[in-house]
Amino acid sequence: MSKFAIGIDLGGTNLKGIIMDQQGHGRHVTRIPTEAHRGGSRVMENILRLIDELIAKEGSKEHLLGVGIGTPGFVGEDGMLLGGAENLPGWKGTQIYVPIRQRFNLPAVAANDVTVMALAESRFGAARDVKNVICLAMGTGIGGGIVIDGRLYKGTHGMAGELGHVSVDPEGLPCNCGQKGCIERYASANGVAEMAIRMCKEAMEQTAFVELVRSDESGVTSKLVYDYVCRMLARAVGMYCNIFAPDRIVLGGGLMMAGRVILDEVVKHAGSYCFSDIWERCKVVIAECGEDAGVMGAAAMVFDEFSQFQGYQIVTESRTAVPAH
């Protein structure tokens, strides 16, 4: 009997849901507003409403294995949002698994939204044929995800993968996290923009340079910025190589809309920041799952966690799965 999973991607603006099979074929893709400004319990109600809508479209929950959710922040093993979701007021402290279990008698699993994207890339995207994968999502900030032997690595209390906060320059730009020189300060959308502004300011003070810029403004400035971004990113990529010796490093997020320009430059330099034995066996590639990565990875988690699940046996308030015989 084939099984399906619900995957939900919790964004600041929209909740997106999918029903998907284990091979990554999805249907009933649905969006409703998150209503983040109305607080954590409203967000939870909307998640339940989205699950309702998906089940209604499917017609039955008979073949559903469970619900997977990608969310900003850290999720504890018991389904409590532990922190790190600053743009969702009141979401921290919310219990995610219990309401889903109570309303639908379905097991739930949640993890950080970027780590979930990494799982999608490793299962269905740019790293679907390998086992050990590092994924960087370079958007406003930088998030990371780690897939070890084909499974999502969440770390203690779901907090692993803060790959945007490794320092590539300990005396560099101060980061919101309290450190200096985090790669997020250089290779995120915000970081690139700030760097461009700073370089332009510096250029104003160097006459010869300004003349150069004036002679070919668009080209020179952006190239300077990108060279710098790529060099910093190459340092971080080299570091991930020495630590993980991964099969593949997947670069995604809005910044990678620039595509091969960044990729080629990073690949050119990263080898000088790690062991050649490791570098020769690692490929750096661009993400492939696009905007569906979140829901697909969330649904994929369900198959990983509950493929033996056969329904709750309500004995006490604690979650008890009856194993398959």
Add this chain to the structure above:
Amino acid sequence: MSKFAIGIDLGGTNLKGIIMDQQGHGRHVTRIPTEAHRGGSRVMENILRLIDELIAKEGSKEHLLGVGIGTPGFVGEDGMLLGGAENLPGWKGTQIYVPIRQRFNLPAVAANDVTVMALAESRFGAARDVKNVICLAMGTGIGGGIVIDGRLYKGTHGMAGELGHVSVDPEGLPCNCGQKGCIERYASANGVAEMAIRMCKEAMEQTAFVELVRSDESGVTSKLVYDYVCRMLARAVGMYCNIFAPDRIVLGGGLMMAGRVILDEVVKHAGSYCFSDIWERCKVVIAECGEDAGVMGAAAMVFDEFSQFQGYQIVTESRTAVPAH
């Protein structure tokens, strides 16, 4: 029926072997010279001789599950030494598993010696009660090991865990690996000694400082060096936290003979180099397995890899394990 494993630690001077049960109780600890200078095939012969001696002491190989080996360098999945064992001439390129299988009809598994130590600490030592563990062995250089969900993470081709070669200062001291500012250049025995020499030289040029040193020579110099070492080590520890969110970081190796002096100082600073949510849930501790960590971790690998193993079915030259029924 209880089962036992052979664990072997391949050092530059000695080969050490143990027969151990799954709970970490060992017997028949044996040492023979490695004879590294006589080349890779001689080292392999000595490994076979050591296994012979251990089996002779045990009286039979009836209850033996397999052979685990911790070795310098990287080991491929097929048991080929791929590189990184510079102090063992001719060891690179040696096939480790086949001779053991042919001579003893036992399966073998090998991994980098420091990663194997990490497994020992996570199974029997300072991290035996937790799942996600980072281990640093600070000796002449710095090696690292990663345990994920209780199992050794080897990375692609066994190369993961080069934790001594993350840069804590990209404009810092050049490292043999080609990078600058690797933590190995600061927090290894060699690194500390070089730093002491450099600081003394600099001190010679600063009269006020020299007078300070003269007034309390022993105290001031070593404190200066250690403060610097610990600050750099704290940076690296913070980085491992942000990447892995581990339950525990285990510090071992010769440098940790200084014990709590280093530990306390690292713990004091590391929290400022990572997220507080992660830091609050991670403990930094001193290694406990001592000089047996190598053989114990090597034997532990055998239980992880071959607990279902019931003997080879020789069909072709390829390794075929018959699963338990």
